[in-house]
Each structure stands twice: as structure tokens, then as C-alpha cells.
Amino acid sequence: MVEPGLPVVTAEHNPLRQPDDKRLPRIAGPCSMVMFGVTGDLARKKLMPAIYDLANRGLLPPGFSLVGFARRDWDDQDFAEVVHDSVRKHARTPFREDVWRSLAEGFRFVQGAFDDTEAFTQLARTVTALDEERGTGGNHAFYLSIPPGWFAPVCEQLQASGLSDPRPGTWRRVVIEKPFGHDLSSAQELNDIVESVFPPDSVFRIDHYLGKETVQNLLALRFANQLFEPVWNANYVDHVQITMAEDIGIGGRAGYYDEVGAAKDVIQNHLLQLLALTAMEEPVGFTADAVRAEKEKVLTSVRLPEDLSAATCRGRYTAGRQGGELVGGYLEEDGVAEDSTTETYAAVTVDVHTRRWAGVPFYLRTGKRLGKRVTEIAVVFKRAPHLPFTSTATEQLGHNAIVIRVQPDEGVTMRFGSKVPGTQMEVRDVTMDFGYGASFTESSPEAYERLILDVLLGDPPLFPRHEEVELSWKILDPIVAHWEADDRAPHDYPAGTWGPPQADELMRRDGREWRLP
Template identity: 85%
Template sequence: MSTRVPAPVTADSNPLRDPDDKRLPRIAGPCSMVMFGVTGDLARKKLMPAIYDLANRGLLPPGFSLVGFARREWADQDFARIVHDSVRAHARTPFREEVWRSLAEGFRFVPGAFDDAEAFELLARTVHALDRERGTGGNHAFYLSIPPDWFAPVCSQLQRSGLSDPRPGTWRRVVIEKPFGHDLGSAQQLNAIVEGVFPADSIFRIDHYLGKETVQNLLALRFANQMFEPVWNSHYVDHVQITMAEDIGIGGRAGYYDTVGAARDVIQNHLLQLLALTAMEAPIAFTADAVRSEKEKVLASVRLLDDLDRSSARGRYSAGWQGDERVRGYLEEDGVDAGSTTETYAAMKVEVHTRRWAGVPFYLRTGKRLGKRVTEIAVVLKRAPHLPFTDTATEELGQNAVVVRVQPDEGVTMRFGSKVPGSQMEVRDVTMDFGYGASFTESSPEAYERLILDVLLGEPPLFPRHEEVESSWRILDPIIEHWRASGTPPEDYVAGTWGPPSADELMRRDGREWRLP
């Protein structure tokens, strides 16, 4: 049996092209990236492989350099071995020795703790040496793949060592991973700390969902097609469901997850960002300021219902079956306190008080150990005002829907009624499906490829600024506080099902039901 060797990635087949000239790739200029937290899962499984994939696609400059910073007694070659193993295990593009050798020449490692002033002095000397030896031009991005408690000490050390201050004609940028605080007050405090060191346009808050092709395609779907936008409003839309379901548990993340929970972990950032993109008005241009401005207007207009008991639900998975595997309940997971009241499922109903969406409910839900892994946006349309058929002819007919699948199989599905073949008039739901993998020969870049490249290029349309973050906390904080004040634990649901009964009841009160993806 012969093995097909993938063709090298070239500029002609590059899916991350220059938007102004599709024939040209968007190649970053001279620069380096300093990565804090290189021993973590995110760095090993996502960030390092994404950097290699960008190099393999020809999108990084020849002198690009990667500096690792961690409390390890590693030499440069030890760090290179860690990156090599991560790339081999998780890169999406073929491994090419010549690309690897060129990239590895720019690897450096600085040992030290996040509050170690001497280590940051060594880091500053290392960065300056790269400017001389590798031609990085004084342009450096600092990626903080670390717990939020360390953001302030690291930013302080970057400022004290002069690393945050660019020379004229150069740039310094900082990249921050979620969570952006744990409530509105902490988010505002975090923003004050970071903006006290870096200017606002040099701060990139990563929400990796915004780097996914399908999320960006939502804007193309709406604003590049006349067939959708005329019905994308309260005259035709009955309701919107936004779902992020996971079939896995918390794994080894109890220390993090038990202090955060499903609502803070997913709704505050991912799902509210998806809501904003779904409900926003057309921006005047696809620029950072224009897109962000429209998203901010949506988030500012989101309103909770007065009765939070009836418009929200939370749950916690108990032992059950995930496929053919028997799995433990949340309270049985390693590292979880037996008295924990952390939710692993959260659902909420909100309204968007704008002219376009008046009276249209938005339902958001997320959870772990659910029936399958899926993230989707379902825009469900109202029923036709008149059906010239008998009731028996349409008894299996549901509501039309446009479903944007974000993961795992990115694409768009449309559900509509069609006649069943035969001599009788019988109308039944059918689906029309568009899948990225079937429609485009180019491979879809991983979200972190797009986001890292945008950081190096200084192009921020996909990164939320602090106004969006704070608006999201203003929406979520009252629900979190209501759950805390109630004193009742989350409602149990069996692993492998679709959440607690209270979530289904939330929909039934409105005469609706959750979609089964």
C-alpha cells in the first residue's frame, strides 16, 4: 500500500492570505515571542504547534525567535526538545526537517520564577541579543499563558526591566489568556494593572473561539448574502439557541475548575461573544474598531429577566455512562471538595433590547459530560403564518432553522420543510448541509494560528477589548450572585445526558425545547 506524502505548504495554498491581495500571504515582520508558562498544556498542545504551523505555511519571518520562560533548569536545547515533541504530537501541517531546523535556530530559554527580578534581567539581555543576532528588530510579543494571579507580577517585572517599553519605530505587545477576572470588580482591576504597563492597542485578550473559521464565517453568512440578513430579526426569528456542549469531564483541572464553574468558564466569554456576533448590526468596515463597536452595543443591550429562578438553570454531572465507558460524578473527581457547589452545567435566557431583536429570547447553555461534543448557534425561525395543508400533512414539520456549527465539523445546516415523495401531500423536515472540509480544498487553520499571527501583525479585530469583557461580567454577575445567595447546590444530571431537568423546564415554560445536535 502506497503512502501519499502531503505537498509542502506554499503561499499559493495558504488559507491565511492578505485580505487586500488574495495572492499574497500575510507574513509577519521581524519579531520574537516570549512565552510564559511553556510547561502548561496550552503551550504544549496549542501554542508551540501553532507557531510551527505558521512557519511551515511561510508566514513567519526568517529570524523569528521563540523564548521560553519557566522555573526549569533547562538549556536552549532542552527547550527545543520540548517544542519538537509538542510539534510532532500536535501540529496540523506535515513535519518538514528544513522548516524545523530554521525555526529551532531561534529558540532560547530563560529559567526563573515570575517574581524573580534577576531572571527578568536575563530575559531582557536575551531579547536584546536576539535583536542583534536574529534581526528581530526590537519587536517582541509577551504571551502570558499563566494563571491570572500572576498577570500583575509579570507585567510589573516586564515594566521594571524595560521590556514593556519599545524604542521608536518598534513595538511590544502582551497576550492574555482567559479568564479575564472572576467578576466585574476583578476584571476592572486586572485591566487597570495591564493598561498601566501596556497601551490599550498593545493588549491582546485571547478568546480562541473567535479565531475559529466558522465564527468568522458567521459575519460573511449574514452580511455577504442577501438571503439571510432580511430575515435576521424579530419579524421572522422565533428564538436563538447558543450551545457549547462537551462530552468530557474536568480531567485533571479540579484546582482551576472548582473555583470557576461552567458559567464563568464558558458563558462569560465564549457564548456571550457568539451572541454578540449573532446579534450585532453590520459594521461600517471589517476593522477592529468597527467590529468591536457593534459587539459592544449588543452586549450593553443584553438584559436578564426579573425572575432568575425561572430564566436560569445550573447542574452538576453525576456518575453515568459516556458511550461505553462508566465515568465518575463531579464530586468523585480527584481534587474536588466533597462539599463543592460548583456547577458543571449552566443555562440562561436573556433578551437583546434593540429594535432588531425586541421580543426574541436568546438561550445559552454549556456543560460537561453531556451527550456529545458540539458548539453551535441555532437561529430558529417563526412558523409560517398560514399552511394550506391538512394538519396530518404537516404533523412532522418543525420550524425552519439556520444552524452554524462551530465545532467539531465546522459548517452550516439549514432546516426546512419539503414534500415526501409519493402520491399524498406530506411535508417533513429536511436539512441542507454545508461543510468546510467538503467545500474547500484548503485546510482550515487552527484558531491559535490565526490569533498568534494577528498578534504579530498587530491586527486586533478578533480580540475583545476591556469594554466587552466588563459588559459580559455585568450580564453574568447577577446570576452568579443569585445562585450563591440561594444556598442550594446545583441539580444533578446523569453523565451522558443533556443536562438537569430544570434546564428543560426553562424551555418548556416558553413552549420550546432544546435542540438535540
């Protein structure tokens, strides 16, 4: 770790460091970040704390600057107080006054609306001044933490004001939060607008799940070990379950969520990205182009079952008990229409038509107000073709499984059969567990720390490009259209349970069951 306050030595300026020396961290060069939507929850709870944590770890350049852009009648000091409060409350690393003072010197604020041309002119003057005052070197990232409807207008304002045009030897990048459209055609339209202003390699589409340590560890698990890859295929794998379960409701997001629903909110981006990483072939290297190429091959090969009524399920939570507390149903949430047909639970079956995965179903599910908060990838193996034991000796033996836990308890679990101590031959399931917290002394950085640093470094492997986004919509659009053509409301399930009974029936028709995380 580079201690704040000490001179920053990068790899380029360290003559003793070899190119592959991992002892020094990657440190961003001179740059700033302009943040649109600084008054929103994402900026206050995740983005600003992540920037402080990066500074506290010595990973930002000494002159790094943060520019806030919003309607509020603030000056630079008001903005600094907002960041200070957010950092104090949400930062992962301890608060250090010397780090804060150094970071706060680079805070600037520009008041204006997203369609205010004069405000963007002022923003351009502010950015230019930072190059002179702070040594940001003409390198600026624009983080659009704003509703998707404003992506295009803001990009057009950045172009009109000259902010999107770098001088030779400098860079300009734009960061876009999901959702990337609401269907294939809107995603294509958005991509066309954004990439008409910024080159494709300068567009960073944030999927914060891809910044999580355990998601990246999936690639290490598969490709750094000889143990797993030989059985990571249809010869040995029975099926794969990918789950993202939340124990909370929609909170104050009714305006957004009721228009989107569980499938568009989670399956189109998070779960299909996890599927691609689970099913992809080994890339020729871990460059952005190589990793993305393999993910795109997987998404291109995904096929939906013919009978979508049997292969998919959508649900909606009703009143129930969550953690011992009585909570209301979805239709009782503030801002939700009484006749809403939006799903809060979605389960989908897909196939991956490649030699490696032919015949192996992938089950994806997500939901609000489920039994617990958990995200995991479970690779469930076929039973042994022959068991030289009596049926009673193995009656409690299930399928072997490798479970990658993405959150909240990051790690990997292996489930296999073992003899029960005693005089009888009895085989039961046991687990072997790896937890990040128990194996490494350094705590895992927040996903946004990794992703923001990658933006500043210009390192894009963890960011989906527009081809992946469009392929994901091609998979989901037919499912959404099928549900919309069905007049029936989503199936009810009580809050605190694991979804509607129809989702369990979906699995039973295939002779399988959902894992209980």
C-alpha cells in the same frame, strides 16, 4: 503558500501586488515571541504546534524567534527538545525537517520565577541579543500562558525591566489568556494594571473561539449574502440557541474549575461573544474599532429576565455512561471538595433590547459530560403565519432553522420543510448542509494559528477589549449572585445525557425545546 526556505516577499516589497490583492498571504514582519508558562498543557498542545504550523505555511519571518521562560533548569537545547516533542505530537501540518531546523535556530530559554527580578533582567538581555543575532527588529510579543494571579506581577516585571517599552518605530505587545478576572471588579482591576503597562491597542485578550473559521464565517454568512440578513430579526426569528457542550469531565483541572464553574468558564466569554456576533448590526468596516463597537452595543443592550430562578438553570453531572464507558460524577473527581456547589452545567436566558431583537429570547447553555462534543449557534425561525395544508400533512414539520456549527464538524445547516415523495401531500423537515471539509481543499487552520499571527501582525478585530470583558461580567454577575444566594445544590444529571430535567422545563415554560445537536 510560501514555501519555507524560499525568500519571503511581503506585500510591501512586492511592486506587482495591489493593496487588495489576496493571492499572497499576510506574513508577519521581523519579531519574536516570549512565552511564559511553556511547561503548561496549553503551550505544549496548542501554542508551540501553532507556531510551527505558521512557519510550515511560510507565514513567519525568517528570523522569527521563540523565547521560553519557566522555572525549569533547561538550556536552549532542552527547550528545543520540548518544542520538538510537542510539534511532533500535536502539529496540524506535516513535520518537515528543513522547516524545523530553521525555526529551532531562534529558540532561546530563560530560567526564572515570575517574581525574579534578575531573571527578567536576563530576559531583557536575551531579547536585545535577538535583535542583533536574528534581526527581530525590536518587535516582541509576550504571551502570558500562566494563571491569572500572575498577570499583574509579570506585567510589572516587564515594565521594571524595560521590556514593555518599545523604541520608536518598534512594538511590544502582551497576550493574555482567559479568565479575565472572576467578576466585574477583579476584571476592572486587572485591566487597570495591564493597561498601565501596555497601551490598550497593545493588549491582546485571547478568546480562542473567536479564531475558529466558523465563527468568522458567521460574519461572512450574514454580511456577504443578501439571502439571510433580511430575515435576521424579530419579525422572522422565534429564538436563538447557543450551545457549547463537552463530552469530557474536568480532567485534572479541579483546582481551577471548582473555583470557577461552567458559567464563568464558558458563558462569560465564549457564549456571550458568540451572542454579540450573532446579534450585532453590520459594522461600517471590518476594522477592529468598527467590529468591537457593534459588539459592545449588543452587550450593552442585553437584559436579564426578572425571575432568574425560572430563566436560569445550573446542574452537576453524576455517575453515568459516556460513550459506552462508565464514568464517575463530579463530586468523585480528584481534587473536588465533598461539599462543592460548583456547577458543571449552566443554562441562561437573556434578551437583547434593540429594535432588531426585541421579543426574541437568546438561550445559552454549556456543560461537561453531555451527550456529545458540539458548539453551535441555532437561529430558529417562527412558523409560517398560514399553512394551506391539512394539519396531518404538516404534523411532522418543525421550525425552520439556520445552524452554524463551530465544532467539531465545521459548517452550516439549513432546516426547512419539503414534500415527502408519494401520492399524499406530506411535509417534513429536511436539511441542506455545507461542510468546510467538503467545500474547500485546504483544511481549516487551528484557532491559535490565526490568533498568534494576528498578534504578530498587530491585527486586533478578533480580540475583545476591556469594555467587552467588563460588559460580559455585568451580565453574568447578577446570575452568579442569585445562585450563590440559593442554598440548593446544582441539579443532578447523569453523565452522557443533555443536562438536568430542570433545563428542559426552562424551555417548556416558554413553549420551546432545546435542539438535539
